[in-house]
Amino acid sequence: MGQVRALPVRGVRLKDAVDHFLSTIPSANTRRGYAVALNRLVSDFGADSDVGLLEAERVGGWFVFKWGGSSAQTFNVRLASLRAACEYWRAQQWLVGDPLVRLVPRKVPPDHSRALTRDEVTWLLAADVPLRERVLWTMLYETAARAEELLMLDIPDLDMGNRCAVVTRKGGARDVVAWQSGTARLLPRLLAGRKSGPVFLTDRKAKPGVAVGDIDPSTLRGRLSYRRALELFEHHTGGFARGPFTLHQLRHSKLTHAAEDGASTPMLMRMSGHTSVRSLGKYSRPSAEALIRWQAQTDPAARRRR
Structure with a gap:
């Protein structure tokens, strides 16, 4: 006898299937990201x-039409969202087969230009923006902390006299970050x-249901x-030649600039x-402008001219 193929449960609305899947994701940020596709x-x-009637030919063509011209990273993020949903729907027996079978993730080229130049940082931190944004952006750059770490700060966490604060790092560890004169x-x-x-x-009063601690x-x-x-940062940096930027690039930029200025590996890891050390590697890569400056400063012909 041949294999008996399972049949999907018919009649599950696509909208209901999507809502069911999204409700299983505990993280609000992840849920919002998956919801885009x-x-x-x-x-x-x-x-x-x-x-249950999603077909590979139609879904594949639709996906390429929607995101075929996007960056490899965006293409892969949208594809991963749909793959996760399809896996869930198959587990519920609402779907049989893989409507994404014709799609494969794209190779993401290495990005060596994530750091902002020093001039870009100077212009950004002097921009005519609301005080809250100026403080956050300046603190992000000067501390090299993650945006999530600073946004979770409460006033008692601050040590204004010593220009530092206690943050909760990725993974839950408590640590100290320090800032400079701008902050x-x-x-x-x-x-x-x-x-x-x-x-x-926020600019407005909190909505009902927000935790008292927030x-x-x-x-x-x-x-x-x-x-x-992030929305505000992208909005205000959209006019830059290489913009819009992400909040993470401020952290990346500080670590890169500190490495160019001679900060040791232990100091960069502390910051x-x-x-x-492997995790730190992509942040401490000198920028193109630093390479050009170093070449000019160490050029034997330039030294002879002096």
């Missing part, structure tokens, strides 16, 4: 269409005498989210919070 799928194929000058203006609550606040008791405003902070 999945909501587009629902919009283009129809909310009432049967998830030290701006931060008191942002706090405006507040003694408790999150350091970085609300400033004096203004009732909530903690600024990573998503909103970044990395626990392995």
Whole structure:
């Protein structure tokens, strides 16, 4: 006898299938990221269409039409979202087969230009933007901390006299980050005498249901989210020749510039919070401008002319 092939459960609406899958993802940021491709799928194929009838030829063609011209990274992120959903739907027996079988991830070329130039950092930190953004951007660059680490800071975590703060690193470890004059000058203006609550606040009062620890008791405003902070940064850096930039590039830039200025590997690891030299490697690669400057400074002919 031949193998008996399982049949999908018919009649599951695509919109319902997407909602069920997204509800299984605990992280709000991950959920929003997956929803980009999945909501587009629902919009283009129809909310009432049967998830079990998704076909490889049609889905593959649709995906290439939508994201074929995007960067390899975006292409792969959208494809990964759909693959995860399809795996879940197959486990529920709502789908048989793989409608993404004709699609393969693209090779992402190595990126050696993630760091901003020193001039770009100078222009950015002097930009005419609201005080909250100036403080966050300056602190991100000067501390080389992750944006998530700084956005989770509460005022009692700050040591203004010693220009440092205790943050929760990736993985949960508690660590100290330190800043310089730019942050030290701006931060008191942002706090405006507040003694408790999150350091970085939203523009409006917090919505019902927000955790008490994420609300400033004096203004009732909530903690600024990573998503909103990133949106604002991308908006304000869209006019740069290489923009828009990401918040992570401020951390990357500080570590790169510190390495160019001669910071030791242990100091770079202390600054970044990395626990392995291998993880630090991509951040401490000297920039193109640093290479050009070094070549000019060490040129034998230039030394003879002096």
